[in-house]
Amino acid sequence: MEHAAQLGAVDCLQQCRRVPAAGRSAWARPRQPLFTLHGHRRRLAVRAQAEAGSNGVSGLHLQQQAAVLEQQQRQTHTQHEEDQPGVWTKFVAETLLPTKLGKFRLRGYRHTVDGGRTYTEPSVIISGSPEGLSDVAVRVHDACFTSEVLGSMKCDCREQLELSMQFIRDQPPGMVIYLQQEGRGIGLANKIAAYALQEKGLDTVDANRALGLPDDCREYSAVRHILADLGVSSIRLMTNNPRKLSELASLGITVTGRIPCQVQAQEHNAAYLSSKHRRMSHILNPSMYSDTEDEAEPLQGQFCFWDHEGEPSSAGIPLEAPVPLPEGLDAVGSRPGSILDKVASTISDIASSVGRATIAPGSSSSSSSPDSSPASAANAASVAPPRGGGSSLAGSCGSGSSLDFDDVDDEINQAVSSPASISVANAGAGSSSVTADAGASSGDVGAGIDPGSACVGNAAAGISQGLDGGSSASVGAAEVGTSPISDSGSSGGSSYVSSAGDSGGSSSGAADFGGSGGSDHGSSGGFDFGGGSDFGGGSDFGGGSDFGGGSDSGGGSDW
Numbered sequence: 001m002e003h004a005a006q007l008g009a010v011d012c013l014q015q016c017r018r019v020p021a022a023g024r025s026a027w028a029r030p031r032q033p034l035f036t037l038h039g040h041r042r043r044l045a046v047r048a049q050a051e052a053g054s055n056g057v058s059g060l061h062l063q064q065q066a067a068v069l070e071q072q073q074r075q076t077h078t079q080h081e082e083d084q085p086g087v088w089t090k091f092v093a094e095t096l097l098p099t100k101l102g103k104f105r106l107r108g109y110r111h112t113v114d115g116g117r118t119y120t121e122p123s124v125i126i127s128g129s130p131e132g133l134s135d136v137a138v139r140v141h142d143a144c145f146t147s148e149v150l151g152s153m154k155c156d157c158r159e160q161l162e163l164s165m166q167f168i169r170d171q172p173p174g175m176v177i178y179l180q181q182e183g184r185g186i187g188l189a190n191k192i193a194a195y196a197l198q199e200k201g202l203d204t205v206d207a208n209r210a211l212g213l214p215d216d217c218r219e220y221s222a223v224r225h226i227l228a229d230l231g232v233s234s235i236r237l238m239t240n241n242p243r244k245l246s247e248l249a250s251l252g253i254t255v256t257g258r259i260p261c262q263v264q265a266q267e268h269n270a271a272y273l274s275s276k277h278r279r280m281s282h283i284l285n286p287s288m289y290s291d292t293e294d295e296a297e298p299l300q301g302q303f304c305f306w307d308h309e310g311e312p313s314s315a316g317i318p319l320e321a322p323v324p325l326p327e328g329l330d331a332v333g334s335r336p337g338s339i340l341d342k343v344a345s346t347i348s349d350i351a352s353s354v355g356r357a358t359i360a361p362g363s364s365s366s367s368s369s370p371d372s373s374p375a376s377a378a379n380a381a382s383v384a385p386p387r388g389g390g391s392s393l394a395g396s397c398g399s400g401s402s403l404d405f406d407d408v409d410d411e412i413n414q415a416v417s418s419p420a421s422i423s424v425a426n427a428g429a430g431s432s433s434v435t436a437d438a439g440a441s442s443g444d445v446g447a448g449i450d451p452g453s454a455c456v457g458n459a460a461a462g463i464s465q466g467l468d469g470g471s472s473a474s475v476g477a478a479e480v481g482t483s484p485i486s487d488s489g490s491s492g493g494s495s496y497v498s499s500a501g502d503s504g505g506s507s508s509g510a511a512d513f514g515g516s517g518g519s520d521h522g523s524s525g526g527f528d529f530g531g532g533s534d535f536g537g538g539s540d541f542g543g544g545s546d547f548g549g550g551s552d553s554g555g556g557s558d559w
């Protein structure tokens with residue numbers, strides 16, 4: 001819990017996004033990076049030699065070249081030329097942090113996408129010295145207050161965080177970039193509202209949509225800045241999420257491989273994981289969350305992105321006074337009618353319980369005819385972004401800024417084939433291969449697996465068998481296919497797909513990460529919720545009382 005509390009403190013800062021202008025100058029001053037420059041400078045010098053022809057520093061002494069490069073790095077870490085105005089990330093400080101999972105470096109940053117009007121505070125958990133290196137193992141992790149602080153079992157976020165910390169601890173150098181993008185960017189309160197709808201049977205995607213919120217509105221420009229700050233030229237990304245791969249690639253980040261980051265499901269998050277697999281094309285092995293083979297559904301709908309001129313546009317639970325909608329636009333704008341039709345009746349039943357009186361599909365007339373109650377009218381009529389700002393839902397979710405995930409393969413392939421957006425490989429043996437991970441049934445959207453870090457367990461479950469040179473190859477892994485993936489926990493390399501335990505309600509069922517070299521971090525690694533013990537003695541919250549008779553995630557049950 002100590003560990004959770006530390007991360008939780010970071011997470012809680014999300015609630016304080018608005019930093020008064022007066023406070024800005026305190027951190028706006030340029031600061032020297034605190035990491036040791038010696039080794040870094042040496043690495044830069046080596047790089048300087050390699051790059052001497054192209055960077056304008058070739059006439060200088062080696063050390064001077066290194067200094068120039070370092071200076072260039074420092075300049076670019078605040079803002080990239082590709083960034084829209086007002087997008088930058090500032091390094092603030094670094095400290096050492098002992099945690100239950102080991103000792104890490106912790107670096108703090110401040111990040112803005114609106115010229116300093118609002119901030120988030122990304123942090124980076126570092127093992128070893130990734131400065132100046134390539135192919136660094138990186139987890140880009142988004143805040144989840146409910147699991148990381150409160151120990152919620154409805155998702156897999158906390159387990160993934162700990163899994164990745166264990167990975168970088170065991171195989172340094174590596175880093176976890178922790179971003180304050182709660183609820184896939186919709187914010188904590190909206191996520192709670194989405195949970196309220198999930199209690200009634202909607203899945204994680206439809207709940208967001210029912211609130212008029214995007215499926216995912218995270219933005220990752222801070223990642224690029226942080227990598228530049230540390231001089232990390234390419235990464236192996238620990239993720240199951242193809243969108244994250246394509247998003248980072250489209251920012252110009254060089255992703256040379258994917259390290260799967262899957263944890264064993266338990267009864268409270270099995271349906272959630274299934275939804276992520278089916279609805280959002282997460283590369284998950286169904287055997288980790290289901291007894292039955294779970295076919296991936298073609299993705300419907302759109303993902304909405306920040307346009308960086310405002311905030312993620314959304315409806316959700318209004319923050320402030322209602323903003324009148326443009327004429328002809330109802331509360332959910334141009335959301336696809338079919339999806340919302342499906343859930344509209346459920347929502348109207350429960351809308352009042354989540355503070356939103358009327359939510360209606362685009363095709364429905366109910367939302368555009370205001371409810372007579374003041375609260376309903378106000379809520380239904382407003383489109384308030386979760387983080388301030390003011391662009392409209394329709395604006396952000398329109399064709400210009402949305403990604404049609406009907407064919408996510410194309411999207412990723414596009415990123416790969418575009419020289420500007422991603423470079424594949426350059427990382428040793430087999431570097432020219434671009435390999436698909438076809439392990440899970442949606443695996444053709446994935447990047448290759450890097451067996452060098454063997455972050456794939458449970459070979460029998462099929463992830464390791466999915467390596468091929470498929471035409472849907474995406475973000476390539478340099479070393480894919482050069483060695484077998486080991487079975488979880490049983491052989492040499494660390495396995496970072498958790499495969500432990502039963503899924504019968506014990507929180508420790510998700511606690512075993514397979515172990516490094518066969519050892520089990522789960523039991524001693526502080527992974528159990530509640531400071532080493534299961535909730536309710538290993539079964540359910542509340543000492544035996546079950547959420548909805550053990551089927552809350554299946555929908556429709558009451559707690």
Ligand SMILES: Nc1nc2c(ncn2[C@@H]2O[C@H](COP(=O)(O)OP(=O)(O)OP(=O)(O)O)[C@@H](O)[C@H]2O)c(=O)[nH]1
Pocket residue numbers: 140141142143144145154155156157160181182183184185186191194195204208238239240241244261276282
């Ligand atoms: N809106 C919403 N957000 C959720 C829900 N459950 C977890 N989250 C958030 O989802 C984010 C993590 O995203 P995930 O989709 O789980 O995983 P990911 O980061 O996209 O992909 P991986 O890299 O494979 O973990 C965190 O910010 C959580 O707060 C939910 O039911 N609804």
